[in-house]
Amino acid sequence: MVAILSSWPWENLGNLKYLLYGPLIAEVLYSRIYVDTPKFDWCEHILILCALRGAVYTLWCSYNNMHFLTRKYRIVQQTVDFKQIDSEWNWDNFIILHALMAFMACYTSPLFATLPLWNSKGYLFALLLHIAIVEPLYYWVHRHLHTDYFFTKYHSVHHSSLVQQPQTGGHATPLEHIIMGLIMGIPIVGTCLIGFGSLRMIYAYVLMFDFLRCLGHSYTEVVPSLIVTTLPFLKYLLYTPTYHNLHHREMNTNFCLFMPLFDALGDTVNKKSWELHKKISSVTGYNLKGRLHQSWCVPRYGFQYFLPFAKNGINYHIEDAILSADRLGVKVISLAALNKNESLNGGGTLLVEKHPNLRVRVTHGNTLTAAVILNEIPKEVNEVFLTGATSKLGRAIALCLCRRRVRVLMMTQSAGRFHSIQMEVSEELRDFLVQVTKFQAAQNCKTWIVGKWITPGQQRWAPPGTHFNQFVVPSILEFRGDCTYGKLAAMKLPEDIQGLGTCEYTMPRGVVHACHAGGVVHLLEGYTHHEVGSIDVEMIDVVWNAALKHGFKPV
Structure with a gap:
């Protein structure tokens, strides 16, 4: 039998759960439209506070995912996978619950009938009540949640996430969040009872509470070790992400809410807490051992790749990413999308020639892209129309198809580049490569391979x-x-891959662009060459078979 308050009553509603805010929204609209002199409206402030609380968790999560800022200070090397994302999808249920609790409290108690906007004494009393009551009470409750009965029925959900992130703080049962809401309310109610309550104090306390919850559940250390070393008493006043992470790994330690002082008093401080904190917050590198694949991103908008004056700036960022990867001991770095554009850096050639002593292998991955495209073309096809025909991918596709004795209508205005490609095949196969300069030439061809953007008119x-x-x-x-359209070349990742929690561009889960899969295959096969510049046609089938061997599948 399911324990009472161990599951959310609206968990089957999906996004319709947000209709539970309906009564609050209706009250705000009614007072604005029909009341001549609106009274102090708690519904409006509750809704604003809910939005701000959601923003706190979202912004903290965004910071955690800023790899270029946080990679040196990660507490755990695992990543948030889709299983955890799904389990934490409704992390914001507690905000709805607390909104309903606040609504009932504000409209049933005269204590909250009206409050001043500001009372400076309220902040001090709220802090004192938090330290004197909230911290020890939470510590006591938290320890009881780790007893066999309560942990199994209620608290194990919160500890089911392998990688702690801000949303993990909201991933818990209704009973836990009811308790949390009541505990949060103690300083607010207490300060109002003694006459020092104010609207700003409530906003500040609730948002700071959420901010510190997110800090503790961050998988990135943000508290410098220098602060703790210089002011050692701080280790008793404020926990760190490392400190709370140890609670999720070794659950009989570090039970405090925000202040390790109460763990010290209860003799439950994990002995590794501050040594590990110092080690992580003082790190100067990023351990990539054991990673199958590390994603790197050059922060540029797509349209900038087509601006001639932006070329040098983009190449600078790509070069910086390659050199950073080289310093960190990354084995393979895969150039993404337009970062390997021929007109930008020769498919990576310019960057590799500029730094001949790179340990990291640079790859554009287009060998596997060519293989995917070629394997998507039915064997019975005997003629194709190819745009972008003289690009590195177009060239490779054309050469492979003509070897299969498929007639390739190569759309290009450059007779010289066409002739150069044609001369790469034996004389008996050259007639299978045909230069065309107008789209009319393809009006009877039902297989188009588009490597250069075409308009609806074309x-x-x-x-x-x-x-x-x-x-x-x-x-x-x-x-x-009346036609069909293929997607960009892609492959399904092996089923045993771990730690995948993001999707690429328009791809579904577990599917990546073929060029990125090519980078992974380059690593798994232990290739020692850079895969840059022109595609080695002889390697297309080799790379394709290697990808299948490692568990990659065509989409």
């Missing part, structure tokens, strides 16, 4: 029933209702 030349394969960024507009 798509009109395709006959009904055409399938558009594509390797162009951004994807072409799906303009033709």
Whole structure:
């Protein structure tokens, strides 16, 4: 039998749960529209406070995920995976619960009938009540939640998350959050009872409470060791992310709310707390041992890649990412999307030539992209129309298809570049490569491979029933209702992969762009070469078979 208050009564409502805010919103609208002189409206302030509380957790989570800022100070090397994301999806249930609790309290007690905007003494009394009552009470309750009965029925949900993040602080049972709400209310009610309550004090206390909860559940250390070393008494007044993380790893220690003083008094301080904190907060590098794959991002907007004057700036950031990876001991760095653009850096060639002694292997991953595109083309196809035909991907696709004796209509205005590619195949196969300069040439071809963006007007030349394969960024507009459109080349990751918690671009879960999968295969196969510049056509089948061997699957 399910224990009472161990599950949320609205857990089956999905996003409709936000309708529970309806009575508060209705009260605000009614007072604004129909009341000539609106009285002090608690509903409005409760709604504002709920929005601000959600923002605190969201902003903390965003900070945790800023790899370029936090990678040196991660407490755990695991990442938040989709299983945890799903389990914590309704982390904000407690905000709705506390809103309803506040609504009942404010409209049933004359204590909250009206409050001044500001009372400076209220902050001091709220702090004193927090230290004297809230901290020891929470410590006592928390220890009891770790007894067999309460832990199994209620508290184990909170400890089910492998990687603590701010949302983990909200991932708990209704009973725990009812208790938390009542405990939070003690300084607020107490300060109002003695006549020093104010609206700003309530806002400040609740938001600071949430801020410190997020701090403790962060998987990134934010408190410098120098502060604790210089002012050692602080280790009793404020916990750190490392301190609280140890509670989730060794659950019979570090029970405090925010102040380790009460763990010290209860003899439950984890002996490794401050040594580990110093080690993590003083770190100068980032341990990547055991990572299958590390994602790197160059912070640039897509349109900037097409601005000639932005070229040097973008290459500077790409180069900086490569050198950072090299210093950190990363084995393979995969250039993403437009970072490997031929006109930008020659598919990575310029960067590798500039730094010939790199230990990290740089890869554009396009060998596997070519393999995916080629394996998507049905064997019975005997003619294709190819745009972007002289790009590194277009060249490789054209050469492979002509070897399969498929006629390739190569759309290019450059006779010289076309002739250069044509000369790479034996004389008997050269007739399978045909230069075309107008889209009209493809009006009878039902297989288009788009490597250069085409307009809806240019798509009109395709006959009904055409399938558009594509390797162009951004994807072409799906303009033709009588044709079908392929997605960007991608592969499903191996089923045994761990720690995956993000999706790429428009890809579903567990699916990555083929070029990124190519970077992982480069690592798993232990290739020692840089995969930059032109695609080695002889490696296409080799890389494809290697990807299948390691558990990658075509989409």
